[in-house]
Amino acid sequence: GAGVSxxxxxxxxxxxxxxxxxxxxxxGHTALYWYRQSLGQGLEFLIYxxxxxxxxxxxxxxxxxxxxxxxxxxxxxxIQRTQxxxxxxxxxxxxxxxxxxxxxxxxxxxxxxxxx
Amino acid sequence: GNSVTQxxxxxxxxxxxxxTINCTYTATGYPSLFxxxxxxxxxxxxxxxxxxxxxxxxxxxxxATYRKETTSFHLEKGSVQVSDSAVYFCALGGSQGNLxxxxxxxxxxxx
Numbered sequence: 001g002a003g004v005s006x007x008x009x010x011x012x013x014x015x016x017x018x019x020x021x022x023x024x025x026x027x028g029h030t031a032l033y034w035y036r037q038s039l040g041q042g043l044e045f046l047i048y049x050x051x052x053x054x055x056x057x058x059x060x061x062x063x064x065x066x067x068x069x070x071x072x073x074x075x076x077x078x079i080q081r082t083q084x085x086x087x088x089x090x091x092x093x094x095x096x097x098x099x100x101x102x103x104x105x106x107x108x109x110x111x112x113x114x115x116x
Numbered sequence: 117g118n119s120v121t122q123x124x125x126x127x128x129x130x131x132x133x134x135x136t137i138n139c140t141y142t143a144t145g146y147p148s149l150f151x152x153x154x155x156x157x158x159x160x161x162x163x164x165x166x167x168x169x170x171x172x173x174x175x176x177x178x179x180a181t182y183r184k185e186t187t188s189f190h191l192e193k194g195s196v197q198v199s200d201s202a203v204y205f206c207a208l209g210g211s212q213g214n215l216x217x218x219x220x221x222x223x224x225x226x227x
Contacts, residue, residue, distance in 0.1 A: 033214055043205065043217035056212060103214060107160040
């Protein structure tokens with residue numbers, strides 16, 4: 001079946017612009033995760049959704065970052081007023097349940113964001 | 117807080133050499149432990165996992181044993197191939213079901 005998909009695959013933007021990144025999880029997966037992969041910070045967890053709810057947003061780097069999920073499926077990560085330090089690969093993953101103990105997370109190919 | 121420390125790379129080996137990538141963790145409770153792999157140009161994929169102490173995860177000739185007494189989950193393979201060249205990430209399960217990753221170790225295998 002189809003895996004996790006993300007769009008766009010690459011995004012180049014100017015400093016100060018807003019960007020929206022999209023994630024389509026595997027059908028039927030109730031949990032969805034956003035991570036960021038950058039040279040300096042490695043792989044950082046940003047936020048997770050169980051259904052349409054995000055219980056804890058403290059992993060988001062700043063208030064310029066927001067995320068939503070609708071219909072228990074597609075999620076969007078929005079970065080407002082982008083800064084150069086936002087440049088990274090943004091990864092989305094989904095799993096059938098939210099328990100990290102049993103459930104494998106399947107990752108999408110990522111969106112490479114470059115802020116000029 | 118929970119964290120993962122893995123050996124820094126890059127690691128360069130000849131084909132058929134023995135591989136060990138060290139991983140230690142700090143955690144409250146007994147989280148699940150994972151190794152993920154990222155092949156060149158591809159996304160992250162699960163290599164193996166272990167959910168409790170003394171469990172051994174294995175896949176594609178790779179093995180790792182969950183050692184509670186040494187808080188370790190070292191990755192081993194007896195005979196590496198060129199196709200194993202990739203970046204390997206050790207991770208533990210966080211309180212929200214998220215993954216907490218190490219910095220990654222790049223492995224290059226030469227023919």
